[in-house]
Amino acid sequence: MSEIIFRTEGITKVYDTGEVKVYALAGVDLELFKGELTVLLGPSGSGKSTLLNILGGLDHATEGRVWFDDTELTEMTDRGLTKYRRDHVGFVFQFYNLVPSLTARENVQLVTDVAPDPMPAEEALGLVGLGERMDHFPSEMSGGEQQRVAIARAIAKRPQILLCDEPTGALDSTTGVQVLEVLRDINERFGTTTVVITHNAEIQRMAHRVIFFQDGKISETRVNTERLAPSEIAW
Amino acid sequence: MQAIDRKLLRDFQRLWIQAIAIALVLACGVAILLTSVGMYVALSETRTAYYERNRFADVFSHTIRAPLSLVPEIAQIEGVTGVEPRISGHAILDIPGRTRTAVGRILSFPESSNPTLNVPLLIEGWFPDPTDTNEIMVNAPFAEANGFHPGDSFSANLSGQKRSLTIVGTAQSPEFIYTIGPGAMMPDNEAFGIIWMSERAAAAAFDMTGAFNEVALSLAVGTATEPVIDALDELLEPFGGLGAFDRTTHPTDAFLDAELNQLKGMAAILPPIFFAIAGFLVSMVMSRIIALERSEIGLLKAVGYTNTEICLHYLMLAGLIAVVGVLIGWVAGTLLARTLAWQYAQFFNFPYVIFHVSYWVYAAAGLAGLATTSLGAVQSALKAANLAPAVAMQPPAPPRFKRSVIDRAMTAMRLTQSTIMILRSVLRWPVRSLLTSLGLALAVAAVIASIFINDSLDEIVDLTFYQTNRQDAMLLFAEDVPETVLEDVRNLPGVMQVEGQQFHTAILRNGHRTKRVAIDSRRPGTDLSRVLDDQGEPIDVPPGGILLSRRLANHLGVKDGDQLETEFLSGRRETFELTVIGLVDQHLGLGAYVDLEYLNALFRQAPQISTVNVTLDDSQIDALHTAIKDIPSLTGIIEMNVNRRSFQDTIENNIVVMNTIYIAIAVMITVGVSYNAARIQLSERARELASLRILGFGRGDVSYILIGEMMLIALIAQPIGWLLGAWIARAMTNAFTSDLYAIPLVLKPAVFATGSLVVLGTAFVSVMIVRRRLDRLDLVSVMKTRE
Ligand SMILES: Nc1ncnc2c1ncn2[C@@H]1O[C@H](COP(=O)(O)OP(=O)(O)OP(=O)(O)O)[C@@H](O)[C@H]1O
């Protein structure tokens, strides 16, 4: 069995909206392994994004502890978390979140400018098959292309972990498959630990490990013995 | 270049009109700071250099007639390093081709041809030959105004003799930076000139052989002037000394000082206003940008940019605006300061200008601009830095509108939905709406505070020329003459009404408070030159005492009924205790009045006069001037309408320039504020307005919401602006009030209307420019973009 890269112990996340307290996470214990591609599944509002944000150092847990390798994220200051994100984590968001005033290449450079050991932006864009579209602005690209720029931006820093929140949520199935292929390719080529949130149950079939979420808790964890290629998945 | 810096430049490019609108406001502040400081330095350094190079004296005194043998004694006064006696007198000039008389102030030029103090600076030709009694040198502005060059000549009435004088040179002097003829209110270089002639000729003309009637002293560095003035007064006392004074009382220096003070005031008041407005605009625009770029900020944080980097990123956007503003301000300020410094040089007859604005002024202006914009941006930048990344990535919660009393009132008033939208938005951000209004109010105030002066000066002209000094001309005599002269004057061509008046230089004393004034005496019932009371009604000076203007009484610390020691410097130089028999409010001068008969009774003599006020038949003016040139006892004629015209011309020129500058400033502020406010409003409302369009609202309906909100804020600004403008106007009239005059505060409705019109008009044009974007509003893409 491979090494553990993430470990959490009873993390909860409570949103206090005045009248009611929302338990976005209600005690999550989980282990993620180096080099694996994990898919998080679960109904809307079950706490998937909240968990991913905490793992990625974007958000603080209300209670509980989180370790990345041997470092405890829950003990880190804001400054420490910023450095952690800068050095180790790549994010891909559902709505791409590209900076509209920057070209594809410049959006990637936004990350390579600050990462410690990045690959050239051109190389990252080449990896996602956008070598030809480097000087286009986001408004000149399709959703799938924009999402691939976002992936290029996430992988350009050679992150140890890649966190993707519904990367195919805004895409049709063909473009979605292209994006998933890129993700699997990266995972295999660089051994990048990858976590993908999705609503699409079919996607679980390409994962090493699948985690089911329900009401802020893990309801089931499953390990796939057999994985499908994205092109074999249809939805 | 880093990608994040590229984003900065592209953001700036996208916002450039807004950025320029702010930058221009900032540039105004920088330019005014540079100009006022630059001119202040230029004026004061030129003055210092000019004084030094041409050895402007430190102490001056006039006497009736003192022997030259007194000079060594004066030189003995402790601290005196140089003494320059001279002869001075006035003469009526007959200038070829000019029917009107001109007056010359004649000064003796030393035998040595080498004056040690108040050295004239030769502009053309050479100094007059000390042995030639017909050669003269004149001041350059007089020569220029009359088209004189060396070799030209004109005649002068010297002690009853008409003499032809030949100009051999023209010169300028630190003594005559600002030359005003006797009785005139404004410089008139055509009608008043300084004439240097050989000592011999001057002595002969004014019967001053072996004597002098003016003396100038230079003092060792660090010598206090007071003791020297006292010693000099004591020495000159037996010879009719008229009281020594130092540089600060010299008209030239006093005039320059007033100008310098105004520049100082300008530097202190205006730039901070501009900087504050620019800071406010930056904060308004930045808070909008932060709201729009929420998710981008979240992204930057997610990929590992630190809080400091994000904070700096947004501060730098404000910094770019500041840099543009400061650069424009530097260039405009340099050009303006240079141009105005040269105009100053001409106005003050400086032979040269020392113009340099030190780097620290540029640096200070730049830093001030940078600091205020940063201050405006810092709140937004910190907010950006402190956004929690997870929250920033989510769309912001829609703003919460609560139903309030006002909403119920609006519903009850059956306002249209569009109007309710306007009102609600103004009320939702009350601080922002109020600050926007305040910015526009400042623009209104700027217009009011500059153009109200027109009416105030009209009031002064009316009081001075149509109420107080109603004569067409004043004839000035060299010495007091019996009242029978009135008959002779009445017989001159063109003269209709005649009234006599007498002036005496005197020192008024109450304890340690003293003031040197010209006491004005006339008979009761005069119709031409009148004394007005608080209500503007003419009053007679009752016999038995002295009537004072309230400003003079305050200066002396006396009330109605007090005794006032009055030392006359003319005639037998007697001192009397006079009773203060009344006080009058006056705008101009330090008036002191005594009944003519009462005063001459004190002098134990028959009534005498020194001035005759006349009304004239315009058609015979030329004949009058010709006749006057041949009357030796006359030293001059002052035509009031010429006086009035030159007063009005001089002032009008200045006012047109000032009004233009201030209206331009108001327009600039209004554009800066209203363009930015409308752009922000449009950006916040784009979705809302697009939805309305989709629901079937027409362009007009949608435009109404945009224009309505801006104009509502502009309307709210009006009363604030009126109050602010009136307040500034009051402060200005108080600030301008000096020993010599008070500016009446006249605020006519038209002034307020003009201010409102300028600002409302400009705001409307600005919002109309923004409105054009509504036509280009892409309904589909606005609805599709996630905010
Ligand atoms: N800022 C917030 N304030 C209050 N409640 C929040 C906030 N963010 C999330 N929540 C609540 O926390 C719960 C979990 O949210 P989360 O975004 O993690 O769900 P999710 O599983 O990602 O759902 P989806 O699949 O719809 O994205 C939800 O009930 C949500 O309403």
Ligand SMILES: [Mg+2]
């Ligand atoms: Mg989610």
